[in-house]
Amino acid sequence: MEEGYRVYIKIDQNNNIVAINSSVFMTNTDGWLQIDEGFGDKYHHAQNYYLEKPIVDVYGRYNYRFINGEIIEIPEADKPSIPVVLPTIEERLEGVEQVLLDLLSI
Secondary structure, X not given: OOOOEEEEEEEOOOOEEEEEEEHHHOOOOOOOEEEEEEOOHHHHOHHHHHOOXXXXXXXXXXXXXEEOOEEEEOOXXXXXXXXOOOOOHHXXXXXXXXHHHHHHOO
């Protein structure tokens, strides 16, 4: 009988899923947890079938955890707050300069 594909995840110290892959694409599974096995695209292309969203959101925060043998989506309220990135002094001065130039050209 033909051997199926195995689905693996890698988690960090907080059980956040930091990677997911299929055995077909892996040569070394050290440090990975096997979560499923079978035949077909679901097992061959694991990220597309097991995770509805990417591993991380647009802010680099993890979207999933592995808890009690299940993949759980992390609620927005449980994710770290989004850091506020303030403009640099140079960016602020360039903005003021542009406004002044726009006013002078009116």
